[in-house]
Amino acid sequence: MVSACGMVEAAPAANNDFVTVKDSHFVRKGRAYYIAGANFWYGGYLGAANSVGDRARLMKELDNMRALGINNLRVLAVSEKTEMKSAVRPATTSAPGQYDEELLAGLDFLMAEVAKRDMTVVIYLNNFWQWSGGMTQYLNWFEGTPALDPNVTKDYDTYMQKTAGFYRNAAAQTEYRNVIAKIVKRVNTVTGKPYSDDAHILSWQLANEPRPGNGKATPEEKAVYVKWIDEVAGYIHSLDKNHLVSSGSEGLAGSAHDAQLYLDAHRTKNIDYLTYHLWPKNWGWFDSNNPSGSWDNAIGKSRDYLNSHIELAKKLGKPIVLEEFGLDRDGPSFSIKASTRLRDRFYREVFDIIATRAGKGDPIAGFNFWAWGGMGRAANADFWWKPGNDFVGDPPQEEQGLYSVFDSDVSSLLLIKEYADRLHAIKR
Numbered sequence: 001m002v003s004a005c006g007m008v009e010a011a012p013a014a015n016n017d018f019v020t021v022k023d024s025h026f027v028r029k030g031r032a033y034y035i036a037g038a039n040f041w042y043g044g045y046l047g048a049a050n051s052v053g054d055r056a057r058l059m060k061e062l063d064n065m066r067a068l069g070i071n072n073l074r075v076l077a078v079s080e081k082t083e084m085k086s087a088v089r090p091a092t093t094s095a096p097g098q099y100d101e102e103l104l105a106g107l108d109f110l111m112a113e114v115a116k117r118d119m120t121v122v123i124y125l126n127n128f129w130q131w132s133g134g135m136t137q138y139l140n141w142f143e144g145t146p147a148l149d150p151n152v153t154k155d156y157d158t159y160m161q162k163t164a165g166f167y168r169n170a171a172a173q174t175e176y177r178n179v180i181a182k183i184v185k186r187v188n189t190v191t192g193k194p195y196s197d198d199a200h201i202l203s204w205q206l207a208n209e210p211r212p213g214n215g216k217a218t219p220e221e222k223a224v225y226v227k228w229i230d231e232v233a234g235y236i237h238s239l240d241k242n243h244l245v246s247s248g249s250e251g252l253a254g255s256a257h258d259a260q261l262y263l264d265a266h267r268t269k270n271i272d273y274l275t276y277h278l279w280p281k282n283w284g285w286f287d288s289n290n291p292s293g294s295w296d297n298a299i300g301k302s303r304d305y306l307n308s309h310i311e312l313a314k315k316l317g318k319p320i321v322l323e324e325f326g327l328d329r330d331g332p333s334f335s336i337k338a339s340t341r342l343r344d345r346f347y348r349e350v351f352d353i354i355a356t357r358a359g360k361g362d363p364i365a366g367f368n369f370w371a372w373g374g375m376g377r378a379a380n381a382d383f384w385w386k387p388g389n390d391f392v393g394d395p396p397q398e399e400q401g402l403y404s405v406f407d408s409d410v411s412s413l414l415l416i417k418e419y420a421d422r423l424h425a426i427k428r
């Protein structure tokens, strides 16, 4: 469809094109919809027309993912300019109210290309971690507190406790809502379509891995967190009647290991489905320097984590998506030359539980592995990212190659395809 001004306009979405929730399952175009997805945080960055982007790579990556049966991407929408070393540069927000339109147009291009491949996208609007500036940077702007990079301080407990102050800071919340409105009410500059009418958006997500504080979060901090999720999710629904809203939570590991908190935070009608993440190495269950000695512990805890959250989703009568999980390469090594036998074994364990329980009709709606590295390659001998280097699945806060699945990791890609096919074959 070509509009009067010559802009190619996609036809308006039919109502049942949007992903909706029915009886604890996703429905799209009148049939059950299961997610076989990838984390692709930098998809909007690749879509930028300037030197930051690489549109030819982006289109090739999307084709390669689609060919594997990957039908969903989880993507960062905005980033905040910060002094923290581990953060991506440039940022879409250089200061409150100052947004980089060229970078934001990268998300428009991504969404236009996603639509051509009939994929869907979960778009997150903030970050509890420092690799995109995130909530900590908002506090630097509005409280004047230093944006403390935990990669430098090595003090994650203090980082998490201070970052949760974001939920209570009125000025930070106002700017955050300004950014939410800017994205949710945005008109795609490539297609001319309002984002709120784009059925290829599966959901808006409050943030990447929002936590109530650290593992010792107080009842007051937990109450603030529950209220924040309810109110921000309600605000997004007030701007956009078509799309689902999710929190981006990791599950119990991101809820001070408090199941009641996780349930209370996701009970609100404003949260349409649950999310959880699974990180055996990050959470100390798996020691990649002692794989044989820690494997049983890691897998046992992982299986329990995978299954117990599906039970929590049943309690709330909502779908749940495992939207992040990963394990490092054999060795361990960041090098793309290293094998991925252990990671493949872990992926198969995860996929099997998800596909089996989805096939039985449980409310598990699919997965997004962390993360698509594709054609990207680490540029430096120390595996750290520098501006101008390729984007890979690992954000700048981690070594480039830690968890990325590259286009040369054939055994991993075949595994992803095997289980994508299994999920897409489920009839309900």
Ligand SMILES: O=C1NC[C@H](CO)[C@@H](O)[C@@H]1O
Binding pocket: 129, 131, 208, 209, 279, 282, 324, 370, 394, 395, 398, 403
């Ligand atoms: O959201 C996240 N969860 C875990 C990833 C790997 O450590 C990390 O890169 C990201 O911040």
